[in-house]
Every structure is written in C-alpha cells, then in structure tokens.
Amino acid sequence: MSSLRRIFSFDHIIRSLIKLSALITFGALFFIVGYIFIRGIPHLTLDMFALEYTTENVSMLPAIITTLMLVALTLVIATPIGVFTGFYLVEYAKKGNKFVDLIRITTETLSGIPSIVYGLFGMLFFVYRLGFSYSLLAGTLTAAIMVLPLIIRSTEEALMAVDDSLREASFGLGAGKLRTIFRVVLPVAMPGILSGVILSIGRVVGETAALMYTLGTAAKMTDGLFSSGRTLSLHMFVLSNEGLYVNEAYAVGVVLLLIVLAINGLSTYLSNKLRKGE
Amino acid sequence: MKSKSFEGFMKIVFIICAATSILAILLICYFIFSGGVPFIMEYGLKNFLFGNKWAPSHSPQAFGILPMIVGSLLVTLGAIIIGVPIGVLTATYLAKFSNKKIYRFLKPSINLMAGIPSIVYGFFALVVVVPVMRNLVGGTGMNIITASLLLGIMILPTIIGLSESSIRSVPESYYEGSVGLGASHERAVMTVILPAAKSGIISSVILGIGRAIGETMAVILVAGNQPRIPSSLTQGVRTLTTNIVLEMGYAAEAHREALIATAVVLFVFILLINGIFLIIKRRAMN
The missing domain is CATH 1.20.5 (Single alpha-helices involved in coiled-coils or other helix-helix interfaces)
Known part of the structure; x- marks a missing residue:
C-alpha cells in the first residue's frame, strides 16, 4: 500500500516526467546523429569527392567548395558591418537614444524572419532587380543580411561584458576613443565576438530555403561571383527530394554533421575561454 | 589634429x-x-x-490560400503540443535536476541540436519517421502527424535554451523559502520556480512558434504538400512556406505574384509573433 502511494505521489510522477522528457530530447538527438552516421559512413567513398559532379559519382566536392566560398564571402561582408554596429551601440550611443532603440527592434525583427522570406527577398531584389541572376553574389548578400543580427547581438553582449574600468584606464592614460576600442576593448571581447561569427558560419552552412532561389542549385562548382552553385545543405535537399540518391544524401548528412560538430566544439571552447577570462 | x-x-x-x-x-x-x-x-x-x-494551372486560375494557412497552423499547433511539454521539462531537468558532470555534457548537446541543419532533420524524418507512419496509418506516411513530430523536435533547442535560462534566473530565495516551508524539491520547482519563470517560458514558446511556422525545407520532405484542407490528421498538408518554395521555380505572372502574396501573409504572421515576443520581453524587463 505504501509503495503504491509512493509510485503515485506528486513528487514521483513529476520526477519521472522530467526525466522522461530529458530522455526523449537527448534520445532523439543521439538517435538522429547516430543513425545518419551509421547509415552514411559506409557510403562516403572517394568517388563522392571527385572534382567534377556527374550523375555517376554524385560528387559533393563542388558543393563543399561552394559552401566554403559562400561562408567566407558572407563573413567578409557581415562581420565588419555587424561588429561596427556593435561598436556604435555599446561604445558611442548614449542611453535612451531613439536610433539605438530602432536598431535593437530591427535586429530582433530580422532574426525572427523565416529564411524563406529572406530567400524571396533576395530573389526579387538581388536576382531580378539588380540582375545578378542565380549567383554566388546574390546568395552571399542574402546570407549576409541573415547572419547580421547574430553578429550584432554577440558583439553587443561581448562588449557590454568588458569592465568599464578598462576603458577608464585607457582614457586616463591619454588614449583616444578609437584606440581604446581597438587596443583595449576589442581584444577582451574577441572570444565573444568570434563565437557569434562561428554561429553565423553554422547558420550559413545549414541554410537552404534562403539560398535556393538566390544561389540557385547548379550542381557544378561556381566559377565566379556571378555563377550559380549549390551548398552542401542544398545538395542534400536536392538529393533527398529527388529520391534517387538516398545513400549519397546520407553521406552528405555525415559531412554536414561533422562540420556542425566542429563548429560547436569551437564555439564551446571559445565560450569557456571567455568565462575563464572574466 | x-x-x-x-x-x-x-x-x-x-x-x-x-x-x-x-x-x-x-x-x-x-x-x-x-x-x-x-x-x-x-x-x-x-x-x-x-x-x-x-489551382494555379487551371483555367480560370484559383489562388485561395486557406488550405495553406490551415496547414501552417495545424503543423505548428502539433509541434507546440509535442515540443512545449518536452522542452520545458527538459529545461527544468537541466536547470534543477541534473548534476554538474552530466550538465557539462548535455548543455553542448542542446547547442548541437540547435546547430543541426534543418535539412538533416527533414531527411531523417523522411527516411525514418515516414516509413513508420506509413505502416501505422497507411497512405504515404507524409502527413500532419509526421510534420508535427519533425517540427516538435526541431523547436526543442529553442524552447529549452530560453526556458532554462529563465528558470535559472529565478532568485534562489524563492526555492529556499518554499523548501523551508516544507515543500519537496519537486514541489518547489513545479509550483514556485516554474511559475516565477513564466514570462521567459512563454517567450520561448513564442519563439518556437515562429521557428515552426517559418520552417520550410524540412517540412517539404515530409508534409505531403497537397494544397487542400485536410479532413484528418493522417492526411498530407501544404504550409505557407512550402507553397512558396514548391512553385516559385516555375511560376510566372499572376501565379508568381500569388506566391509573393503568400509570403506577405507569412510575413505578417511572423511580425505579429515577433511583436508579441517583444512586448512580453519588454514587460518582463520592467
């Protein structure tokens, strides 16, 4: 009787539900990752890394290179703009400034917009209005706008975490504002900013909907800013949507997961470093 | 100078x-x-x-998007029903029931979960969940339940991340006071801490709704994509997002404009959701 009461007690039920939920969450995660790895690794053949894509080898190397180019170009555009925005918001703007409020609301709105809307905008503006057609350039600009809020927010947070006494000491020694920002504040805030940049890499690597109608889905390697291509994620989408190359899609999934694991490891490492630096 | x-x-x-x-x-x-x-x-x-x-290819053309609105709402609702309880309870586990050692392993796992590309989730659902569904309820296996399950898993990291930090930000004195009055750990967490973290948890749910309603490429693979109002949960649906992607490639003139107009409706939905999110956040700050 008493053991029955224990089983049906409030505490017991709550504890079981909480543990069950955690089990479902992490079980799902490890099942997904494990399943893709186990089914995908046997299909990772050398053929899949051939320089040219053909319907025989279904090579993903062109997609990998396109992904790298897209990520690099996106960061080249978005990082300075995002970091400088952070500088302005934290180091220059005065409290209660309406412009700052507007930027904050804008970044929050931008980060909530679904990627398909970005994709459609990129198609209407970059592809058609500016005449870039499906190209690396159109994809890059679309992706850059998409990751901007991520970089702005992480820069802001990193800068705000820097102790004011550092700034005061720098000013006290006669350094100007710019020198203080670049020589004193930026080095301390660097790990935080970098982890934002790394998150952006992850976002671009995983993106599909925003790139389908901007970067396009050409299977060959892009050979320039105005040429179309496809990223790994798009490659995986096309393969799984066609349904003809399921094994190859598994293999691409493995590569994507490896990239995401590397990105996550790096950002965890950086945020640990940031915490130790405090 | x-x-x-x-x-x-x-x-x-x-x-x-x-x-x-x-x-x-x-x-x-x-x-x-x-x-x-x-x-x-x-x-x-x-x-x-x-x-x-x-029916964009019929003559005369018809562009009613009610099926897609219903589709989006249904799969989002399904995702919330699946994802919110699991997500909030997992967040509770991470914040109040796990020890440091496990936590140091589980927290990066949540970040990993957030970082997995949506296409990988979609592909997984296509090769694992769809066949199971096909055996269970028949048909193609691509239906509302499959899509809801997929989205429910995909919104977990969003919900867990924000809920966990809001549970952690509840002052320790709430817990101590409750336990001091004789409540057990479980009772203190469920009846004192979670209600105190309410606004953070609600915003996490709203963010989750935004994520679910905006998800596209994963949903395409498993939702079936039929543009009609479903009469049961085991039928396929098409969402606002997938409607755009599916047909944008070949649409022209009125059809193309109708797809952009679909995005307008989606955009307005998202702006509303964002607005609610911002209001709740501002209110919590004050």
Missing part, C-alpha cells in the same frame, strides 16, 4: 554600419509587400485568404 578627424570619420563609419540593418529591413518589407500586396488587392483579400481552392 589628423587623428581627431579620423576619429570622427570612423564614428560616421560605425553609424552607417548601424544603419545597414534598418536599410535591410526596409528593403525586405518594400520588396515583399510591393510584390504581393497589389495582387491581393486585385484578387480580393477575402478571396485570397479564405478561398479554399489553389
């Missing part, structure tokens, strides 16, 4: 950069709305929103 003017110059550069995101959102609004609103005006808002026939 020279460095002074350089300081001024750089300040202007920073301001211009800060204005970029405002410019971006203005451009996005302009292109989406100017591309879609004229079509809605011409076709009639009521016919567009509440028309239940989507």
Whole structure:
C-alpha cells in the first residue's frame, strides 16, 4: 500500500516526467546523429569527392567548395558591418537614444524572419532587380543580411561584458576613443565576438530555403561571383527530394554533421575561454 | 589634429554600419509587400485568404490560400503540443535536476541540436519517421502527424535554451523559502520556480512558434504538400512556406505574384509573433 502511494505521489510522477522528457530530447538527438552516421559512413567513398559532379559519382566536392566560398564571402561582408554596429551601440550611443532603440527592434525583427522570406527577398531584389541572376553574389548578400543580427547581438553582449574600468584606464592614460576600442576593448571581447561569427558560419552552412532561389542549385562548382552553385545543405535537399540518391544524401548528412560538430566544439571552447577570462 | 578627424570619420563609419540593418529591413518589407500586396488587392483579400481552392494551372486560375494557412497552423499547433511539454521539462531537468558532470555534457548537446541543419532533420524524418507512419496509418506516411513530430523536435533547442535560462534566473530565495516551508524539491520547482519563470517560458514558446511556422525545407520532405484542407490528421498538408518554395521555380505572372502574396501573409504572421515576443520581453524587463 505504501509503495503504491509512493509510485503515485506528486513528487514521483513529476520526477519521472522530467526525466522522461530529458530522455526523449537527448534520445532523439543521439538517435538522429547516430543513425545518419551509421547509415552514411559506409557510403562516403572517394568517388563522392571527385572534382567534377556527374550523375555517376554524385560528387559533393563542388558543393563543399561552394559552401566554403559562400561562408567566407558572407563573413567578409557581415562581420565588419555587424561588429561596427556593435561598436556604435555599446561604445558611442548614449542611453535612451531613439536610433539605438530602432536598431535593437530591427535586429530582433530580422532574426525572427523565416529564411524563406529572406530567400524571396533576395530573389526579387538581388536576382531580378539588380540582375545578378542565380549567383554566388546574390546568395552571399542574402546570407549576409541573415547572419547580421547574430553578429550584432554577440558583439553587443561581448562588449557590454568588458569592465568599464578598462576603458577608464585607457582614457586616463591619454588614449583616444578609437584606440581604446581597438587596443583595449576589442581584444577582451574577441572570444565573444568570434563565437557569434562561428554561429553565423553554422547558420550559413545549414541554410537552404534562403539560398535556393538566390544561389540557385547548379550542381557544378561556381566559377565566379556571378555563377550559380549549390551548398552542401542544398545538395542534400536536392538529393533527398529527388529520391534517387538516398545513400549519397546520407553521406552528405555525415559531412554536414561533422562540420556542425566542429563548429560547436569551437564555439564551446571559445565560450569557456571567455568565462575563464572574466 | 589628423587623428581627431579620423576619429570622427570612423564614428560616421560605425553609424552607417548601424544603419545597414534598418536599410535591410526596409528593403525586405518594400520588396515583399510591393510584390504581393497589389495582387491581393486585385484578387480580393477575402478571396485570397479564405478561398479554399489553389489551382494555379487551371483555367480560370484559383489562388485561395486557406488550405495553406490551415496547414501552417495545424503543423505548428502539433509541434507546440509535442515540443512545449518536452522542452520545458527538459529545461527544468537541466536547470534543477541534473548534476554538474552530466550538465557539462548535455548543455553542448542542446547547442548541437540547435546547430543541426534543418535539412538533416527533414531527411531523417523522411527516411525514418515516414516509413513508420506509413505502416501505422497507411497512405504515404507524409502527413500532419509526421510534420508535427519533425517540427516538435526541431523547436526543442529553442524552447529549452530560453526556458532554462529563465528558470535559472529565478532568485534562489524563492526555492529556499518554499523548501523551508516544507515543500519537496519537486514541489518547489513545479509550483514556485516554474511559475516565477513564466514570462521567459512563454517567450520561448513564442519563439518556437515562429521557428515552426517559418520552417520550410524540412517540412517539404515530409508534409505531403497537397494544397487542400485536410479532413484528418493522417492526411498530407501544404504550409505557407512550402507553397512558396514548391512553385516559385516555375511560376510566372499572376501565379508568381500569388506566391509573393503568400509570403506577405507569412510575413505578417511572423511580425505579429515577433511583436508579441517583444512586448512580453519588454514587460518582463520592467
């Protein structure tokens, strides 16, 4: 009787539900990752890394290179703009400034917009209005706008975490504002900013909907800013949507997961470093 | 003197950069709305929103997006029903029931879960969940339940991340007071801490709704994509997002404008959700 009461007690039920939920969450995660790895690794053949894509080898190397180019170009555009925005918001703007409020609301709105809307905008503006057609350039600009809020927010947070006494000491020694920002504040805030940049890499690597109608889905390697291509994620989408190359899609999934694991490891490492630096 | 003017110059550069995101959102609004609103005006808002026939290749063409609105709402609701309880309870586990050692392993796992590309989730659902569903309920296996399950898993990291930090930010004294009055650990967490973290948890749910309603490529693979109002949960649906991607590749003229107008409706949904999110967040701050 008493053991029955224990089983049906409030505490017991709550504890079981909480543990069950955690089990479902992490079980799902490890099942997904494990399943893709186990089914995908046997299909990772050398053929899949051939320089040219053909319907025989279904090579993903062109997609990998396109992904790298897209990520690099996106960061080249978005990082300075995002970091400088952070500088302005934290180091220059005065409290209660309406412009700052507007930027904050804008970044929050931008980060909530679904990627398909970005994709459609990129198609209407970059592809058609500016005449870039499906190209690396159109994809890059679309992706850059998409990751901007991520970089702005992480820069802001990193800068705000820097102790004011550092700034005061720098000013006290006669350094100007710019020198203080670049020589004193930026080095301390660097790990935080970098982890934002790394998150952006992850976002671009995983993106599909925003790139389908901007970067396009050409299977060959892009050979320039105005040429179309496809990223790994798009490659995986096309393969799984066609349904003809399921094994190859598994293999691409493995590569994507490896990239995401590397990105996550790096950002965890950086945020640990940031915490130790405090 | 020279460095002074350089300081001024750089300040202007920073301001211009800060204005970029405002410019971006203005451009996005302009292109989406100017591309879609004229079509809605011409076709009639009521016919567009509440028309239940989507037949762009028939003659005469029909562009009612009610099936897609219903589809989006249904799979989002399904995702919330699956994802919210699991997510909030997992967050509770991470914040109040796990020890440090496990936590140091589980926290990065949540970040990993957030970082997995949506196409990988979609592909997994396509090769694992769809066949199971096909055996259980018959048909193609691509239906509302499959899509809800997929989205429910995909919104977990969003819900867990925000819920966990809001549970952690509840002052320790709440817990101590409750336990001091004789409550058990479980009772203190469930009846004192979770209610105190309410606004954070609600915002996490709203973010989750935004994520679910905006998800596209994963849903395409498993939702079936039939543009009709479903009569049961085991039928396929098409969402607002997938409607755009599926047909944008070949759409022209009125059909294309109708797809952009679909994005307008999606955009308005998202702006509403964001607005609610911002209001709750601001209120929690004050």
